[in-house]
Amino acid sequence: MSSAFIITDLEGTAGVTSFADEAYPDARYLDRSRRLATAELNAAVTALVDAGVSDILVWDGHGCGGLWYEDLHPAAQLMHGLPLAPFSVIDPIVDAYDVGLIVGQHARAGVRSSNMNHTQSSRSIDSLTLNGAPIGEIAQSALYRGDAGMPFVFLSGESAACEEASEVVPEIVTASVKRGLSRGSAISLSPARARALIRDGVREAVLQHRSRPVAPTVWPGPYVLEKRYFHTDAADASGALPGAERVDDQTVRFRSESIRSIVYR
Incomplete structure (x- = not known):
């Protein structure tokens, strides 16, 4: 394992609780949220570098941009911008990476206690089901990349997102940096504690995967x-x-x- 692909989101970041104030394009504290999210991402990148991972690609997965580019860890490359390039362009690049990680994730739409829960669009989509099972963005990522052989080994974010990730990928290592109380409120760890948990979790995930490889997530069709x-x-x-x-x-x-x-x- 020498390369890693990281998907980031904003709503699962410690200290971020509000769509209107902290996550939407016109949110008054969006820049603060981006800095917090970037610091959590950098904690993950630091742990990967310390573990000998030399090629790290980050995909900013928050619609309007969820990272503060100037603070990006020097070992990371950033894939960003809208509209997204077609999958036919992105897939040959991303599929070459050994493992996937997710930083700053929220739970799927409809999880009552989950802070900032939604699936894809907080303004238009009520729910998704695949073959009768409710899914969110975690399953989407794991299944899409799993089809090309990429396992997801780590996820950080809101506590309900960590539980959801463990349902989708039982072997995944998670780091919960905040606990949802409702869709608009949470208990967040301090920034220092959240970043330390992420560093420790990524380190554990790399070691675990090297000794007992995590399998890609594949569900049978049709x-x-x-x-x-x-x-x-x-x-x-x-x-x-x-x-x-x-x-x-x-x-x-x-x-x-x-x-x-x-x-x-």
């Missing part, structure tokens, strides 16, 4: 994805896509033999 929206106009647009089936006023269904072609529909 696949049926149901996507439920908050509002009917979003379901109208999604239902007009090729291969879509309208289930009810707010839900659209997709079918595929390929996980990569369906999990981000």
